[in-house]
Amino acid sequence: MKSPHAIVQPWLLSHPVPSASINKLPVMVNACTGKMGKAVIETAEINGLYVVPVSFSSEGRCGGDTYLTYPLSGKEFLVFGPSSNRKKILKTIFHHFPDLIVVDFTVPSAVNANAELYSKVRVPFVMGTNGGNRDMLFTNARDSDVYALISPQMNKKIAAFCGAVIMVAEKFPESFSGYSLSAVESRPAIDVGVSETTKCLIPSFKKLMGVDFDVDKVKSVRDPKSQREAIGVPEKHLSAHACRSFTLLSPDLTAKFQFQHFVYGTSEYAEGAAAAVHYLHSKVYLRDAKKVYTFFDALLRH
Amino acid sequence: MKSPHAIVQPWLLSHPVPSASINKLPVMVNACTGKMGKAVIETAEINGLYVVPVSFSSEGRCGGDTYLTYPLSGKEFLVFGPSSNRKKILKTIFHHFPDLIVVDFTVPSAVNANAELYSKVRVPFVMGTNGGNRDMLFTNARDSDVYALISPQMNKKIAAFCGAVIMVAEKFPESFSGYSLSAVESRPAIDVGVSETTKCLIPSFKKLMGVDFDVDKVKSVRDPKSQREAIGVPEKHLSAHACRSFTLLSPDLTAKFQFQHFVYGTSEYAEGAAAAVHYLHSKVYLRDAKKVYTFFDALLRH
Known part of the structure; x- marks a missing residue:
């Protein structure tokens, strides 16, 4: 079987960022197959984001395969299931898109493991998923020195x-x-x-x-x-x-x-997630000393 | 006709503060004949206040007379109508009770004139009455350097x-x-x-x-x-x-x-008015530099 890098790298190259999206901030939305993931993807473009056509699915939708393709919002997504080597995949994407921010709207049972993965790769992430061990989530994010915005409420x-x-x-x-x-x-x-x-x-x-x-x-x-x-x-x-x-x-x-x-409906949550991405990006860009934020921080900025 | 002093002075002397009320803070409640005045008087004792048995009525309940007696909450009140010499009356009461605080729950049309009267006599007052010219009310209170708590909302x-x-x-x-x-x-x-x-x-x-x-x-x-x-x-x-x-x-x-x-009902407003009296008294007692307060100030103290 091919290595994740050998799958993702050519996929990204064969799906170049359209010229209209070149100056947009790149986001990877996990899970694109879920209701909130879909909503974020659908509102991303009008909110100045470019959605990278790769996603992790936590919903077992990939079955026994390690990946599949999934059509959504006018593009084709490469979706990796829980048994794939996500760390390598994420590293490849992050290398390709150094401004990448991950948006996570998966399931409570995946919250801590996903956050740990993003932290290890040092990719900034917006965690909109409810549940999991919240104390552990905040502690791990702070300890790993990654930029993160964590909030189960993005409306x-x-x-x-x-x-x-x-x-x-x-x-x-x-x-x-x-x-x-x-x-x-x-x-x-x-x-x-x-x-x-x-x-x-x-x-x-x-x-x-x-x-x-x-x-x-x-x-x-x-x-x-x-x-x-x-x-x-x-x-x-x-x-x-x-x-x-x-x-x-x-x-x-x-x-x-x-x-x-x-x-x-989900539209106001998706708008909120997009605002959270922009807010977190501004913190990464400014190399802010504080690294872990909540949605309140993003709201209070305005 | 007798002078106001000649009426009020013997009235106060013939109604000495009962021993159970001696350490309570003295308040004069205007108008005792109104709904809120009654409610404040009824809850005063349990809130550490002593209600002075004199009141100004703004409701024309005194008719052509300059004063009448009015029974309420187990005591007899001497009630003065709008045409009496209120300045002299208030001075006499304030002289008799140097810790006096006036509580005003009269009518919107009386707000500014009443506040001006309290200011002239320099007696601290709690203005719970709605309406009137609010800007003028605050400006005059500040200019006259009197202690006042002004709020149309005491709940x-x-x-x-x-x-x-x-x-x-x-x-x-x-x-x-x-x-x-x-x-x-x-x-x-x-x-x-x-x-x-x-x-x-x-x-x-x-x-x-x-x-x-x-x-x-x-x-x-x-x-x-x-x-x-x-x-x-x-x-x-x-x-x-x-x-x-x-x-x-x-x-x-x-x-x-x-x-x-x-x-x-009125009970929570009456409780709030009593709390406002205690708050204002604490400011008078401490000779606080700020002299005009709202109910928010009293709430935020706790």
């Missing part, structure tokens, strides 16, 4: 919504003391467990109320029937939506405060 | 809610660019015009969206039938409630962010 509006809750808890702790919280979220059925975004808000609500609130108490709706009927998610958005509702209720029930969002 | 939770909106707009301006806003508020029928609290949030929403939004576009519900049916305000709270709902909608209608509160 600028949802991030700002989270920012509001985090800031108000910071500024006015216990201002809702005595109140009780009810938290409901709805995410696609495949997104098991309480989402990272909701989890990241719980400490702030606890701070606002000055009492404990277990993450287990979050009502995590994952059943399409309830999503349609109780939350009102349109049928066509059952596979891509994020709804969250947080209600603070006074002990005597005479006061209720509610913060909620209903977001359908 | 700690609503203030924190406002804080969240103000901070998120400050940190993430234009993060909702392209979105549209709909704003609905419901306040008691007598509270004409868009409330100060809603008005104070509009610039932040404009900043978040990066576009203009005219205050006239706020749907100000003041009709009890709509309040009951469309907003869901319980019958018994029609005369004392504050509901606000702000909805940000994406241009393609696939994303909606909602911030809302439903607050019934």
Whole structure:
């Protein structure tokens, strides 16, 4: 069997960057076969990115083969499965595109291994994937001295919504003391467990109320029937939506405060990922001393 | 007719501070005959305040008389109407209670004249009343070098809610660019015009969206039938409630962010007013260089 280098190198040479994309920032999107990967690829060009036609698939879509080709957004992608020598492949691509930034929207089980791979090759990466061991993810990125932007939430509006809750808890702790919280979220059925975004808000609500609130108490709706009927998610958005509702209720029930969002589709996440790539690139370009960022950093720049 | 001093002085002497209240901070609540005045008086004792049994009424409840007595919360109040010599009366009370702080929950038309009176006598005051000329109110208070806390919103939770909106707009301006806003508020029928609290949030929403939004576009519900049916305000709270709902909608209608509160009754405002009195007293006691505060200052202390 051919070495990865012997496969990737001629592929890149036979797929030269079209003249219209020459000054665009090169990105490799993993996994291109997934919903978010597709969305990022589809919005990349209008956001000043050039998508390298190679991708790693974490979804076992490559079956027993080590690679296959996959058509998407007007180009053909060379997709490598989990059993290929990804380190060599990534090195080859990075050598070909020295400004490369990897965007990862794979699956929770792949988060830590993928980040480790990017770190070893020293390629800057944007990790948009939820789950995995988050502490390990940040620690490893910092230790390896690679440029990385790590955030399971790349929707600028949802991030700002989270920012509001985090800031108000910071500024006015216990201002809702005595109140009780009810938290409901709805995410696609495949997104098991309480989402990272909701989890990241719980400490702030606890701070606002000055009492404990277990993450287990979050009502995590994952059943399409309830999503349609109780939350009102349109049928066509059952596979891509994020709804969250947080209600603070006074002990005597005479006061209720509610913060909620209903977001359908993937376009705003893809836009956010593209913005994250540009932000991270600016840090690489300036050789910034800080190397690991979150999406909040990118938002606060503006 | 007797001079105000000749009326107030013996009244205060014949109503000595009960031993249980001796170490409490003295407050004069204007107008004691109003809903908020009553609420503040009723919650004062448990909040470490002693309510001086004299009040100014701005509601014309004194009719042609210059004063009357009014029973409230277990004591008898001497209430002076708008035509009495309030400056002399206030001076007498302030002389009797050198730690006095005035709490004003009167009517918008009285705001500026009342604040001017307190400033002239140099008695620290908490202005909880909505309306009036706010610029003039702040400017005059600053110019007269009196200690004052001025805020039309003394509900700690609503203030924190406002804080969240103000901070998120400050940190993430234009993060909702392209979105549209709909704003609905419901306040008691007598509270004409868009409330100060809603008005104070509009610039932040404009900043978040990066576009203009005219205050006239706020749907100000003041009709009890709509309040009951469309907003869901319980019958018994029609005369004392504050509901606000702000909805940000994406241009393609696939994303909606909602911030809302439903607050019934006056107790949390009264608690907030008591907290404001304590806060202002601490500033007077410490002879703080800053003299004019808002409710946010009091909240941020904690």
